[in-house]
């Protein structure tokens with residue numbers, strides 16, 4: 223009689239095949255066209271309408287993976303990937319995911335898997351030191367860190383705490399959240415989900431960083447109008463151009479007016495592992511919460527977003543709800559952390575494992591090496607663009623994102639983007655600042671080297687001539 227389950231022996235056999243499959247993908251990822259040539263519905267049309275009634279051999283699943291799924295994959299892991307931001311992965315991270323899946327624990331409470339909680343405490347504390355964050359953000363301090371799914375969740379959580387803290391002072395419809403005109407869409411979305419009545423996108427300076435004076439004026443105008451300023455988000459590395467908001471000045475304004483100050487360093491947080499970038503986050507002692515994504519630039523598979531608070535009490539005040547079935551001795555003792563109280567979901571994956579694997583495999587030294595290399599490649603490209611009379615840089619390059627345009631205007635810029643992306647082995651993101659088209663080149667994939675950036679430059683050079 224069949225049990226239907228995959229036996230450990232079968233798992234071993236197919237597991238080896240799948241690891242082999244992934245290793246081979248890593249070796250050959252460069253051979254694919256980065257963006258698949260499919261129309262909406264193409265992949266769906268190759269799949270059966272109904273789930274199988276009878277069990278199927280695993281070999282046929284792997285065959286369909288190659289024949290049906292792969293043709294519709296966008297190859298984020300290609301070394302020619304310069305689009306959006308990186309979502310770089312690494313061997314140790316993938317293996318950490320595998321072990322986490324194998325253990326299958328729910329780490330909602332300390333008592334539901336003590337190692338899941340305590341390893342997470344340790345890696346988030348390690349990162350406080352590695353990124354030069356305030357010592358009080360460690361688990362032993364008044365603050366602490368937690369791994370969430372995404373920076374959007376972290377920002378949303380920060381806004382919920384800010385709203386709760388202000389609840390005695392104002393009605394939520396009268397509360398105001400501030401970000402810059404270049405703030406990530408998660409600021410507006412988080413504010414909307416949290417129910418805030420108003421979001422103000424404050425003007426930026428000519429380097430696309432928040433204009434602190436404009437923030438001050440907006441707060442004054444809102445206060446005069448009878449509204450209640452409640453939270454402000456500074457970006458260290460905006461999504462558009464990696465602009466850096468003045469964290470210290472915004473922090474001072476936030477203190478003066480009793481605003482919650484959240485820092486969104488989703489992409490650039492990783493760079494802080496190199497001390498030379500930390501001047502960009504000067505003023506962190508004036509920050510209430512902070513988020514960064516190891517799942518962007520730190521060789522760690524999605525999902526892995528860190529969320530730190532300077533003081534965890536207001537966070538726990540909002541998010542702890544204790545139904546009787548979750549009560550246990552360890553929680554009652556107050557000696558343990560129950561991470562379910564640190565975010566919206568109850569159940570949680572053992573995400574610390576992959577980050578722990580990554581930090582131990584690379585060492586801080588290994589991550590620093592690669593971050594510096596990506597930044598060096600970005601600076602080289604920046605210099606070539608700056609020296610080329612056909613092209614114009616549109617923003618400073620504090621990290622590893624280069625933003626530029628064709629000097630002849632939007633049409634030439636859009637045509638240049640289309641020509642580069644048509645190559646298949648290189649992908650970048652066309653974007654806009656106001657009405658101005660520009661190209662974003664984000665250098666940060668695991669396998670990206672000089673050779674790939676040279677290939678990109680060759681394409682820019684050839685196609686800029688023709689446009």
Ligand SMILES: *Cc1c(COP(=O)(O)O)cnc(C)c1O
Nearest residue numbers: 372373374406459460461488489
């Ligand atoms: C990528 C990004 C986000 C969103 O990150 P998710 O983890 O996908 O939610 C937020 N803010 C900034 C500045 C980003 O670059």
